[in-house]
Amino acid sequence: MAEESNPREQGSKITLRAKDYAQWYQDVVRCADLAEPAEVVRGCMVIKPHGYAIWEKIQAELDRRFKALGHQNAYFPLFIPESFIRKEAEHVEGFSPELAVVTIGGGKELAERLIVRPTSETIIGHFFSKWISSYRDLPLKINQWANVVRWEMRPRVFLRTTEFLWQEGHTAHASHEEAVEETLQMLNVYESFAREFMAMPVIAGRKTPSEKFAGALTSYTIEAMMQDGRALQAGTSHDLGQNFGKAFDVKYLSKEGKLEYVWQTSWGVSTRLIGGLVMCHSDDNGLVLPPKLAPIHVAVVPIYKSDGERTSVLEACNKLGGALRNRGLSVIVDDRDECKPGAKFFEWERKGVPARVEIGPKDLAKGHVAVKRRDGGDRFFVPRDGAPDRILSLMDEIQDSLRKRALEFRESHTRTCDSFAEFVEIMAGPEGFVRGGWCGDAACEAKVKETTKATIRCIPLNNPKESCPCMVCGKPAEERVIYAKAY
RNA sequence: CGGGGCGUAGCUCAGCUUGGCUUAGAGCGCGUGGUUUGGGACCACGAGGUCGCGGGUUCGAAUCCCGCCGCCCCGACCA
Numbered sequence: 001m002a003e004e005s006n007p008r009e010q011g012s013k014i015t016l017r018a019k020d021y022a023q024w025y026q027d028v029v030r031c032a033d034l035a036e037p038a039e040v041v042r043g044c045m046v047i048k049p050h051g052y053a054i055w056e057k058i059q060a061e062l063d064r065r066f067k068a069l070g071h072q073n074a075y076f077p078l079f080i081p082e083s084f085i086r087k088e089a090e091h092v093e094g095f096s097p098e099l100a101v102v103t104i105g106g107g108k109e110l111a112e113r114l115i116v117r118p119t120s121e122t123i124i125g126h127f128f129s130k131w132i133s134s135y136r137d138l139p140l141k142i143n144q145w146a147n148v149v150r151w152e153m154r155p156r157v158f159l160r161t162t163e164f165l166w167q168e169g170h171t172a173h174a175s176h177e178e179a180v181e182e183t184l185q186m187l188n189v190y191e192s193f194a195r196e197f198m199a200m201p202v203i204a205g206r207k208t209p210s211e212k213f214a215g216a217l218t219s220y221t222i223e224a225m226m227q228d229g230r231a232l233q234a235g236t237s238h239d240l241g242q243n244f245g246k247a248f249d250v251k252y253l254s255k256e257g258k259l260e261y262v263w264q265t266s267w268g269v270s271t272r273l274i275g276g277l278v279m280c281h282s283d284d285n286g287l288v289l290p291p292k293l294a295p296i297h298v299a300v301v302p303i304y305k306s307d308g309e310r311t312s313v314l315e316a317c318n319k320l321g322g323a324l325r326n327r328g329l330s331v332i333v334d335d336r337d338e339c340k341p342g343a344k345f346f347e348w349e350r351k352g353v354p355a356r357v358e359i360g361p362k363d364l365a366k367g368h369v370a371v372k373r374r375d376g377g378d379r380f381f382v383p384r385d386g387a388p389d390r391i392l393s394l395m396d397e398i399q400d401s402l403r404k405r406a407l408e409f410r411e412s413h414t415r416t417c418d419s420f421a422e423f424v425e426i427m428a429g430p431e432g433f434v435r436g437g438w439c440g441d442a443a444c445e446a447k448v449k450e451t452t453k454a455t456i457r458c459i460p461l462n463n464p465k466e467s468c469p470c471m472v473c474g475k476p477a478e479e480r481v482i483y484a485k486a487y
Numbered sequence: 488c489g490g491g492g493c494g495u496a497g498c499u500c501a502g503c504u505u506g507g508c509u510u511a512g513a514g515c516g517c518g519u520g521g522u523u524u525g526g527g528a529c530c531a532c533g534a535g536g537u538c539g540c541g542g543g544u545u546c547g548a549a550u551c552c553c554g555c556c557g558c559c560c561c562g563a564c565c566a
Contacts, residue, residue, distance in 0.1 A: 022560085039558055097564075153488075153564055160565060233566065270566045276508055303525050307523090310524095342526035349526095370525085453563095487565090 015349075020226040024158065028278055031350045032287035033151035035157050035274075037141035043162030047271065050351060054274055055165065059145065061197055061292075062167060062269070065189050071169060076123050079114040084122040087247040091121065094214020096152040100162075101438030116149040121215060121240070121266055124170045132172060132262060135254050137426045139182070140172045158275030159232075159487050167272035172250060172262040176241065179263035183239045184461075186267040187220045191233040198273065199290035199403035200224050201410055202234055203433075203482055210442055223285030223457045223482065225247030225410040226279040229431035231457045231484040233462050236275050237267035241403075259376035274420025275487075281375075286354030288374055290402050291395040297329040298391060300389055301347035303341050316359050316384070320369065323388035323416050329395070352368075354398050355391060377404075390421040416480070420472050422459065425486065427452035435480040436471030448483060457482045 005377075014031055015300065029035055035049030038044040047055065063073070078103065086092050094116050102114040118124065124142070132140060149163050153350040169186060173179040193205045202222035212219035216238035224232045244250070245261035254260050281288040291297055302317045304310040314335055321333045332353075334344045341358070348356055358370040358379075368381040371391065375398050382390045413432035417423050426434055438456060449455050459481045470477045 037559075042558075148562065148566085154560095154562080164566070166566065236566070268566065272566050301525090305524060322526050337524090340524045340526090340528060342524085342528085347527085362525075381532065 004259060012216055012438070014284060014286060017157060019225065024284070025275075025279060028273075028282050028287055029157050032278075032352055034278070034287070035258065037157060041162075043152065044463060045157050045161050049166075050295060051274060054277070054289070054293055055133035056062050057293045057295065058197070058273055059167070059271075061144075062189075062193060063143075065193065066143050066167075066169065069141075069185065069189070071143045073143055073145065074142050075146065076117075076120050076127065078117055080117050080120070080123045082113040082115055084126060085115050086354065087122060087125075088215045088243055091215035091247075092242070095119070095150075098152060099268050100149045100151055118148055118150045118169065119266075119268075120146070120148075120168055121142060121244050121264075122248070125244040125250060125264070128170075128262070128264075129248050129250040132250055133293075135174050136173060138174045138252060138262065139178065141169070141182075142171065143167055143169045143258050150421075153168060154485075156275075158278070159272055161271070162269050164270050168266060168268040171265045172245070172426065173264070174240075174252065174254065174260070174262070176263045179241075179265050180239050183218075183220060183237045183265045183267065186265070187222065187235075187237040190222050190237065190267075190269060194222060194234060194273075195403065197290065197292045197400055198277055199292075199406060200234070200276060200278070203405045203458060203460055205460040205463075205482065207458060208237075208438075208442075208445055208456050208481075210445060211455065213238045214264075215240065215243050217243065220461075221458050223484075223486075224276050224280060225282055225406075225413060225433060225484075226276070226487070227409065228279075229433075229484075231482075231486040232272070232276045232279070233457070234266070234273060235269040238265060240264040240266060280406055282352070286350035288402070289352035291354045291399050294352065294354050295330060296332050296348075296351070296353050297395060298324055298331045298355045298357060299344070299353045299360065300331060300333045300346045300357045301334070301341050302335060305357055305361075309361050312364060313359055313361065316364060316369075320357065320359070320384070320387060322423075324391060325390055327392045328360075329392065355394055357387070357391070375401055417471060418469055423448075423471055423483065424452055427454050431485055433457070434483040435470035436483055437466075437477030437479070439475045439483045440476045441470070441473065441475075447472050452485070453484050454485045457484050457486060 003242065014027040017024045021210040033048050035045045035047045038046050042334055091312050099118060100116040102116065103110060128140060131137065145167050145309065147163055147165050152160050153161060155161050173182060187204055189203055194200045194202045200235065202224045204222050207219040213236065216237045220237045221233050222235045224234045226232055242263060244264050251259050252260045252262060278287060300317045300321055303312045306315045317333045321331045324331045352374060354374050356372045363369050368383050369387050370379050370381055371377040373394060414435060415426060415432065416435045417426065423434055424438060445456055463479045465478055466480060466481060467475055
């Protein structure tokens with residue numbers, strides 16, 4: 001049905017996933033009214049109310065989790081003096097190509113150019129050095145919700161926009177051990193959030209040196225699989241070592257009276273998560289949302305002909321709506337007179353509302369309501385009395401079902417491979433994840449990228465040691481890593 | 488940055504090759520009135536456009552020429 005060339009479908013047409021995955025993604029984003037390309041500003045997007053509501057839900061839960069672990073929110077300047085960026089050699093090299101620079105302010109050329117922050121390690125490092133003087137000031141655990149700008153070559157709504165929203169956590173510790181612990185703890189927060197709230201299973205692991213954050217000692221990541229088999233880096237957590245501590249002179253006096261550099265971490269997730277959410281669960285009819293992140297849980301659609309029917313049907317709808325709201329659900333009773341029920345069904349379906357309830361004269365007579373879940377299956381009926389509780393428990397079922405479905409998809413698209421020739425063949429096809437050995441040589445990693453465009457997404461945490469051949473050179477390797485093409 | 492596409496009504500586009508037959512059009516959307524309402528309703532009337540910008544050619548330019556700007560898509564980078 002998504003392919004009908006009915007003129008009234010213009011602007012709301014969704015390309016089939018199997019036909020053109022990239023176009024399908026854009027269509028779902030547009031039809032679900034999540035965001036639109038800003039057009040007047042290259043690479044930027046307008047996050048529309050329905051999309052922003054999802055972001056607010058993501059924010060609320062992550063913020064809760066961060067604070068529960070002792071982090072405090074703060075806010076740092078949008079502009080960073082150019083000299084700050086230059087203080088950490090690897091950092092400047094990594095970010096230079098994608099910086100936006102302000103050269104004029106108030107009509108006058110600036111004495112020092114200002115960088116629109118691409119990330120805040122440098123300016124936060126500067127302030128940490130002012131705030132930290134004793135081991136008693138540590139650990140310092142700060143989080144910032146902010147926008148950042150990276151002049152990417154090819155923007156894509158949510159997945160890679162010039163400006164995006166994110167949170168960046170920055171912490172300083174007295175020991176490397178404690179910093180590593182923090183890095184892994186926050187990676188774990190991301191992993192569990194993705195699994196529990198987004199219903200998106202991810203593989204948590206370590207980046208190879210060539211893929212790590214510019215300026216970090218070690219970077220960790222969570223990698224999700226999209227429905228086209230590609231990987232999405234959904235969040236990162238970095239062990240910064242003393243690199244920024246040394247660059248910004250962040251020192252403290254230890255208990256023993258010695259002056260030491262702090263050990264820092266940084267970690268972030270962004271509005272890219274929304275893109276991941278879309279690509280993980282949605283289908284040819286539009287957006288599919290896990291209930292825990294859905295701005296609207298239930299759409300109640302009244303069906304009536306006469307005015308008399310309208311009154312009694314709407315009364316029943318509002319009563320059910322109230323009962324559902326009392327159970328903590330967000331409900332819309334779609335009492336618009338100007339469109340027919342069918343149009344309403346399509347609209348809420350496209351927007352990913354997890355469940356739809358229909359109430360009409362027939363239902364009133366039979367004492368039940370009709371329920372349709374967005375994630376599939378036929379419409380079914382539940383008695384009116386038990387409907388609120390049944391629909392509440394349905395939310396958990398949908399959440400769980402989406403997670404299981406995504407996990408099964410990932411598992412059925414993950415292959416173990418020992419031969420480079422076979423690997424090249426896999427990457428030419430419908431893709432997916434490949435578990436293959438890696439000897440640790442950057443040359444082998446580079447060869448994979450050159451020939452297939454795939455990369456090592458991560459070396460999974462708690463990876464079982466396994467003697468296997470390096471998938472590229474055949475030399476002995478100690479463990480398998482995740483190879484995939486990425487967004 | 489390389490390759491491709493596009494800029495005409497709120498949206499999607501036709502018209503451009505062969506300049507005048509257009510007083511710039513269509514569908515969708517929007518407004519008003521009526522009939523409708525269990526999977527995208529229909530009829531009637533109506534509002535809405537300096538044809539991306541700047542030059543040029545011509546009696547005459549959305550259409551031809553030159554220059555500029557912008558956006559989207561496909562490749563090399565990232566959260």
